[in-house]
Amino acid sequence: SQKIEQNSEALNIQEGKTATLTCNYTNYSPAYLQWYRQDPGRGPVFLLLIRENEKEKRKERLKVTFDTTLKQSLFHITASQPADSATYLCALGDTDKLIFGTGTRLQVFP
Amino acid sequence: DAMVIQNPRYQVTQFGKPVTLSCSQTxxxxxxxxxxxxSSQAPKLLFHYYDKDFNNEADTPDNFQSRRPNTSFCFLDIRSPGLGDAAMYLCxxxxxxxxxxxxxSGTRLTVV
Known part of the structure; x- marks a missing residue:
């Protein structure tokens, strides 16, 4: 069955550094991949989408890569800030349905 | 602002008592x-609608039903909530x- 793996351990980094989160998947060939931010007790918020034929996408301080050979996506936040602290969810899509990973909690310390 | 609104934010229901969660969008x-x-798990898809066409996930329990009377509104009905149905429900x-x-923003369901 399809499996999405995100590091279940929290990622703790210092303000100003680059945070890198990993999403690995197996038994799936998604047409696209999305990243979401989720704050405690709230619904996820869409951040970025990258398609299977794209290698990299950027939006402000965010960058996403997608390697369909390695079956992996990397999500980078540059110049991280305490306000970036949240859980980040990876989601794989095919047609109109998304399957989510469990997310990685990012904590940015001043 | 255009948005997705879920009501209520918190819902407490008794074991076995039917409950309905609502979602509207602009x-x-x-x-x-x-x-x-x-808690600490991935969001799990229960079902979805393309317009009025209903699509159920294979592993969604029969205890969960849904209605979409028009484009703007969608409802989740849990016919007989069990303790294991306590969760955040996201539209x-x-x-x-x-x-x-x-x-x-989700509805946090508690079953007592």
Missing amino acids: LNHNVMYWYQQK ATSLQGDYGYTFG
């Missing part, structure tokens, strides 16, 4: 989704295709 998106999310909308989802 985005005019044709696709609506219901996800269940338990989301999107346009058809590889577009990002817009989620509501």
Whole structure:
């Protein structure tokens, strides 16, 4: 069955550094991949989408890569800030349905 | 502002007592989704609608039903809630295709 793996351990980094989160998947060939931010007790918020034929996408301080050979996506936040602290969810899509990973909690310390 | 609104934010129901959660949207998106999310777990898709076409996930229990009377509204009915159904229920909308989802703030369901 399809499996999405995100590091279940929290990622703790210092303000100003680059945070890198990993999403690995197996038994799936998604047409696209999305990243979401989720704050405690709230619904996820869409951040970025990258398609299977794209290698990299950027939006402000965010960058996403997608390697369909390695079956992996990397999500980078540059110049991280305490306000970036949240859980980040990876989601794989095919047609109109998304399957989510469990997310990685990012904590940015001043 | 265009948005997805879920009511109520918190719902407490008794074991076995039917409960309905509601979702409305002002985005005019044709696709609506219901996800269940338990603590520290991934959101799990229960079902979704393309317009009025209902699509159930194979592993969604029969205890969960849904209605979409029009484009703007969607309801999740839990016929006989069990303790294991306590979770955050998330409604989301999107346009058809590889577009990002817009989620509501969720309804936290407690079963006592």
